[in-house]
Structure formats: structure tokens, C-alpha cells
Amino acid sequence: MRLERFYVTTFKDLGVSAPILKALDAEGYSTPTPIQIQGIPIVQSGRDLIGLAQTGTGKTAAFALPILDRLAGARKHAGEKSCRVLVLAPTRELAAQIADSFRAYGRFLGLSTAVVFGGASMFKQKETLFRGVDILVATPGRLLDHVAQRSLKLDKVEILVLDEADHMLDMGFVHDLRRIAGMLPRERQSLFFSATMPAPIAELAAQFLDKPEQIAVTPVSSTAERVQQAVIHVDQQKKQDLLHALLNDRSIKRALVFTRTKHGADRVVRRLESAGFEAEAIHGNKSQGQRTRALDAFKKGKARLLVATEIAARGIDVDQISHVINFDLPNVAEQYVHRIGRTARAGADGIAISFCAPDERAYLNDIERLTKQPVPVLETDFSLKAPKDLKRTPRPKTEARGSMHPARKHASKKRHVSPTHGKAHAKLGHSPNHARDGGDRRDRKGNAVWSNTGAPAKRRSQFKSKFDSSR
Numbered sequence: 001m002r003l004e005r006f007y008v009t010t011f012k013d014l015g016v017s018a019p020i021l022k023a024l025d026a027e028g029y030s031t032p033t034p035i036q037i038q039g040i041p042i043v044q045s046g047r048d049l050i051g052l053a054q055t056g057t058g059k060t061a062a063f064a065l066p067i068l069d070r071l072a073g074a075r076k077h078a079g080e081k082s083c084r085v086l087v088l089a090p091t092r093e094l095a096a097q098i099a100d101s102f103r104a105y106g107r108f109l110g111l112s113t114a115v116v117f118g119g120a121s122m123f124k125q126k127e128t129l130f131r132g133v134d135i136l137v138a139t140p141g142r143l144l145d146h147v148a149q150r151s152l153k154l155d156k157v158e159i160l161v162l163d164e165a166d167h168m169l170d171m172g173f174v175h176d177l178r179r180i181a182g183m184l185p186r187e188r189q190s191l192f193f194s195a196t197m198p199a200p201i202a203e204l205a206a207q208f209l210d211k212p213e214q215i216a217v218t219p220v221s222s223t224a225e226r227v228q229q230a231v232i233h234v235d236q237q238k239k240q241d242l243l244h245a246l247l248n249d250r251s252i253k254r255a256l257v258f259t260r261t262k263h264g265a266d267r268v269v270r271r272l273e274s275a276g277f278e279a280e281a282i283h284g285n286k287s288q289g290q291r292t293r294a295l296d297a298f299k300k301g302k303a304r305l306l307v308a309t310e311i312a313a314r315g316i317d318v319d320q321i322s323h324v325i326n327f328d329l330p331n332v333a334e335q336y337v338h339r340i341g342r343t344a345r346a347g348a349d350g351i352a353i354s355f356c357a358p359d360e361r362a363y364l365n366d367i368e369r370l371t372k373q374p375v376p377v378l379e380t381d382f383s384l385k386a387p388k389d390l391k392r393t394p395r396p397k398t399e400a401r402g403s404m405h406p407a408r409k410h411a412s413k414k415r416h417v418s419p420t421h422g423k424a425h426a427k428l429g430h431s432p433n434h435a436r437d438g439g440d441r442r443d444r445k446g447n448a449v450w451s452n453t454g455a456p457a458k459r460r461s462q463f464k465s466k467f468d469s470s471r
């Protein structure tokens with residue numbers, strides 16, 4: 001028997017320094033995750049990197065550990081209103097989490113970390129930036145505000161990290177990112193992370209990166225395999241009662257409930273509270289203070305339920321979420337995988353239960369096609385009969401045909417669209433302007449972006465072969 005087969009890579013083998021090893025020990029990390037094994041040596045080498053990985057794979061440590069070591073190994077003051085490392089993240093929650101991770105992993109190194117995002121005091125952030133920081137984590141909009149007000153310069157950035165690039169695109173940050181790219185020194189290391197790599201993201205990557213190495217872990221469809229899934233066919237009007245009935249099961253210890261719209265999230269929370277269940281809502285209409293309080297209550301177990309919209313929940317890293325409940329099914333199949341992945345963090349298992357109203361059956365069909373597995377049907381007192389053939393179900397109209405991204409037009413030609421459903425969705429506020437936090441994938445101009453429904457087959461295979469050949 002060959003002993004090498006039992007050889008396990010450790011953080012020490014990867015060349016992580018002693019003070020960081022001590023911090024990782026305190027965090028309870030015993031072995032590196034696959035993205036850390038692949039990514040750390042590349043970051044250490046100073047090369048540019050594209051990492052195809054989603055939140056939950058350990059990607060933050062994959063870039064944070066070697067960055068901290070590099071900064072500690074060549075200490076110097078960043079200079080007033082400057083930073084040595086800039087990390088860009090699409091949401092406030094993710095930015096705060098990344099900054100927390102840098103602080104936790106680097107606690108014995110004496111480096112400074114700051115985070116800036118909208119909705120928080122500009123004045124306090126200016127004070128911090130004035131002194132200069134080693135690591136700055138920022139959302140793109142607030143970063144540009146600081147640059148415009150001359151409280152920050154980007155000409156000293158040595159390493160740039162762009163995290164969750166595909167969500168940046170969803171949220172209309174592409175233009176801001178291009179502006180930021182133009183302000184950075186040419187001589188720098190750039191690291192680019194995205195769960196998917198459709199053409200607009202590949203174009204963005206090309207702008208930021210120079211001869212990057214590419215790595216990929218856990219393809220999006222395989223996350224679903226670790227999660228025990230079920231779908232309940234139910235009338236839209238009965239969903240709330242169904243939720244209350246499920247919650248009587250105390251094995252649901254900590255659940256993240258997804259709704260498609262912000263108003264939907266508020267409505268679900270109001271009704272939960274009046275039925276005596278402790279729940280918090282988190283979405284784009286909440287102030288930063290409200291979002292932090294809601295997340296805290298959920299993390300500390302004060303609220304058993306967090307009701308969230310897709311984008312508000314992105315990157316939220318809460319341990320021990322026992323269940324994900326899709327109160328509404330997402331209209332883009334990959335979002336389903338992202339959502340249910342919240343309950344299977346860092347190798348853990350979890351349960352995902354989805355409520356499927358008759359007009360959401362086509363979405364379920366898309367999800368099953370993406371994950372290449374049927375979602376088992378759970379029968380309850382509230383259940384409708386499961387349809388025999390989901391493929392024939394008409395698809396609700398969620399996109400204005402005229403505003404569709406050209407790449408999607410071809411794919412959607414054959415779809416049968418129900419005019420009634422189109423009206424119903426229009427009423428729910430699915431206009432391009434509502435789409436930012438509503439789970440739709442649109443760019444700033446309101447064009448539908450095909451990233452989550454998958455690239456057209458030809459481009460996808462082109463990307464795949466390009467990617468495979470470079471590994």
C-alpha cells in the first residue's frame with residue numbers, strides 16, 4: 001500500500017507562517033480546503049489569479065492568508081489616505097465579513113484592516129483612511145465616493161482582490177469597477193473570484209488581470225449534492241400557513257427563508273411575528289444598522305429565522321443554518337444552488353425545503369436540469385398534486401423581451417410565455433429598477449444578464465475548453 005495516498009496537505013506545508021498558523025488553530029481550521037491548497041501557492045508566487053469558487057469553499061482564507069504573509073514579510077507604512085491591499089466586495093455584509101476574516105487570521109501580525117461601505121458614517125471612515133491602512137475592504141460605490149472626496153488614493157495598491165465578481169455584475173457595479181481599474185497602479189497583483197464565468201465577467205477579468213492562473217473548485221451544480229432537498233407543491237396563498245406548520249418542527253433550529261422580493265420578505269416576517277415566531281428580515285431597503293442587528297440576532301440564536309432576499313443574503317456566513325426554506329423559488333436556477341449552499345458551509349450537510357406554487361413549476365424544472373437530479377416531493381396537508389410533466393408548464397414572464405441581453409434572446413425564443421403571469425409579475429414590481437435586490441439578474445440599464453441561466457452552449461463550451469487547457 002502506498003503511504004502517499006494518506007498524505008494530507010497542511011497549512012504548514014503550504015508555507016503559512018507561524019503567527020497565522022496560531023490564529024488558524026484558534027479558528028479551529030485543521031486542514032486547508034481545496035481552494036486553499038490550489039490558491040495559496042499562486043498568491044504567494046505573486047501571479048494573478050482567477051478563482052472559480054463560490055462562498056462556502058474557504059476562498060476568503062485562500063487569498064487572505066498569503067496576502068497577510070506577504071504584507072508582514074515586507075512591512076512598510078501604506079502612507080496617508082492609502083492602502084496596500086484593496087479588496088472589493090459587492091455587499092456590505094460580505095465586505096464586513098472579509099474584513100473580520102483578515103482581522104482574525106492576522107491577529108498576531110499587527111497589520112491594520114479597515115472596511116468602508118455605504119450606509120455607514122463617511123466621517124469615521126475618512127478618519128481611519130487618513131492614517132493609511134494595510135488592508136482596505138470596500139464596496140465599489142463607497143470607495144469611489146472616498147476617492148472623489150480625496151479621502152483615499154489608490155496609487156499605492158500592491159494587491160487587488162475582486163470578490164464575487166458575478167454578483168458585482170448583477171448589482172450594476174461594472175462601470176464603477178472599470179473606473180477603479182483605471183486608478184490602480186499597473187504594477188500590482190490582482191486576484192479575481194467569481195462563482196460563474198460568463199462572457200461579461202471574463203471581459204471584466206481581462207481588464208484587471210495579467211496572464212492569470214486559473215483554478216476552480218466545487219462546480220456550482222455539485223454543491224446541491226450535499227444538501228438534502230425537498231419540494232412542496234403548494235398554492236401561493238397557502239405558503240405562509242405551510243411555513244408556520246413546518247416551524248412547529250423543532251428540528252428546524254436556525255433557518256434562512258428566501259423570498260423573491262423585499263416586500264415579500266417584510267410580509268413574511270410580519271406574519272411570522274404575529275404567529276409568535278421570532279424572525280428578522282434582511283434586504284436592500286433596510287438601513288445598515290437594521291441589517292447588522294438582524295444578522296446579529298440570527299447569529300446569536302435570538303431569532304430562529306432570517307428572512308432574506310437573494311442579494312442581501314449573498315456572502316452571509318452564518319454557521320449551523322439547519323434549514324434553507326425557499327418561500328419563493330428563484331427564477332434563475334443557479335440562485336437556487338447558491339441559496340441552498342448556505343446550509344452546507346465548509347463541508348457540513350443541511351436541509352433545503354422549497355415551496356413551489358403552480359406558476360413556479362417551470363423554475364423547478366430549470367433547477368432540476370441544472371443540478372441533474374430531481375428534487376424529491378414532500379407531501380403535506382397543504383400540498384397540491386405534483387404535476388406529472390413539469391416540462392409542459394408555461395414559464396412566468398419575468399423579463400421584458402425588448403430589454404433582454406442579446407445573448408439570451410436566442411435561448412428564450414422557444415419558451416412559451418403566459419401573458420397572465422406576465423401581468424402578475426409586473427404587479428409584484430419586477431421592473432428593471434426593482435431588480436437590484438429582487439433576485440433578477442440585470443445590469444445597471446435593466447438588461448437581463450444571462451450569467452445565471454448559463455451561457456449559450458457554444459460560449460460555455462468555449463470557456464470550458466479554454467479553462468481545462470490552462471489547468
Ligand code: AMP
Nearest residue numbers: 029031032033055056057058059060346
Ligand atoms: P468562505 O468561502 O471564505 O466564505 O468560507 C466559508 C466558511 O468556511 C467560513 O465559515 C470559514 O470560516 C470556514 N473555513 C474556511 N477555511 C476553512 C478551513 N480550512 N477549515 C475549516 N473551516 C474553514
